[in-house]
Amino acid sequence: MMDPRTSAQDVMRCDLCETTVVQMHCDTCLVNLCKACVGEHFSADVSTPHKIVHFKDRKSTPLYPGCKSHDKQQCIMHCNQCDIPVCHKCIASDRHLGHKVSEILKAVDEKKNKFIKEQTELNETIYPTYQDIASDVQNRMSQLEKEYGDLSTAITKHGEDWHREIDKLVKKLKAEVDEMKNTQLQTLQKHLDEINKTMSDIKDEINSMEIATDTNDLSRLFSVTSNVHVYRNLPHKIIPSLPKFIPRKIQGEELNKTFGALSSSSLTSDKHSYSMKTTQKSSEAESSPPVKQLLDEPETVTTIDTGYGNLYNVACLSDEEIWTSGTGSTMKLFSINQGSLPKSITTKSGNWPSNIAVIKSGDLVYTDNDDRTVNIVKNEKIEEVIRLKKWRPKGVCSTSSGDLLVIMESNDHKQTKVVCYSGSTEKQTIQFDDKGKPLYSPSPHFLRYITENRNLDICVSDDRAKAVVVVNQAGKLRFRYTGHTPAPINESFNPLGITTDSQSHILTVDCYNYCVHIIDQDGQFLRYIDCGLSDPLGLCTDTHDNLFVAQRYIKQVKKIKYLQ
Structure with missing residues (x-):
């Protein structure tokens, strides 16, 4: 046996x-x-x-937990306000005076039911969603390998036409491709590792909840902390942007300039691309703004005197306050309804700010053309974020992801580009179109304006080219808007200040025609706003789609309602 x-x-x-x-x-x-x-x-x-x-x-x-405050006392009640087990001495003490208490077994049932629901959500919704995200990242990595391979092949084919004297250049460019590929793959791999780590944590959370809901050890039950609210915030979607190889015809001995060059690559992070697996209405649909119609006649709500010699820029801090800048080194914060001046900040260098913007954190950012810096004002203290050497920063805006977009011009005034920064780190450069031609014209003015649309398009007013240049988040040209005929006073289109609203409309100042153009996200003209504007320059909109216009010579900000 x-x-x-x-x-x-x-x-x-x-x-x-x-x-x-x-x-x-x-x-x-x-x-x-x-x-x-x-x-x-x-x-x-x-x-x-x-x-x-x-x-x-x-x-x-039930194994009632022992009271941490009173020896040899069992906690048979639960303080709902403090969310802790309590004994009868605790209830009688001043610490829980006026608090609502219930039987601990009732609180246990509620907590177990909550864990059961959240365990179901983790098993059936959150974890499968992370599985799909991990698969998506892996597919992107495979596609990235293939497309970078195609890119290397294209460079090799073009290099064969140049024979031995350009072998070194071909090798250099292929090395750049490998470096870009490896950088992006490393970023995606890191992103994948983070997702897999989160998936492992979710599994651990599920196991902890299973044990907690199956035990009668109440101390153990209350020692479990739920992190489901953390996992509901899905990771950003990393979208690699491939460089393009732009071949050029052989022109004499200028091999470095004529062989070709790689456009810049980038990795963008889109927090709205992934959505949770669910049969309920999607959060994206729920967060979509209500459709608003344009008013037949825009109306002036109020005007604010600023006291500058000339007024150049305006930026909304909130629906109640706006930042302004103009001639002089002082940036002023105004209360809209009261017209008062609660605060002012002087630039670190004493120079005029070229442009101002309010970033996602609510802090003020400004560019200093002469000092070649981009600065952030935090708690009334100025921090230098970016310092340039061969370029001068002009316009600046904050993106929906919290990055900075800076339009800048070379010191010799021959080149203009847009650069995306995460903190002080350069993430993306946008300068040329698919044919290698400059997207933006240099301007003799120190004022340049830029904004990001709700659909993540990057919009720049190019006064020298007399156009609004709109590219997508990967830097590819979508369209150029060159004005509408007839113009209010038949002057040529000259765009400066630019902003967008909740409807993805693009609004830009036409300073020669003393008006604002409204176009849709695809560049179609919708209407003019004039409202008796005088030399308009800077623009911004608040969360209710009110338009604020900085009027240069009369030194006033005009608030205009143009949507129903």
């Missing part, structure tokens, strides 16, 4: 003798017992009030 302690068993045995089939259970010590061993278990620890029940009734006796 085989030893029952070592043979494969399909029944549970007594934890003491390890031979007899279990019949009883100590709910206090969580020990399985046969009837013969019950007395031995009692005598082993006479100081403990053992609760012996039939095995089928195990875990039916």
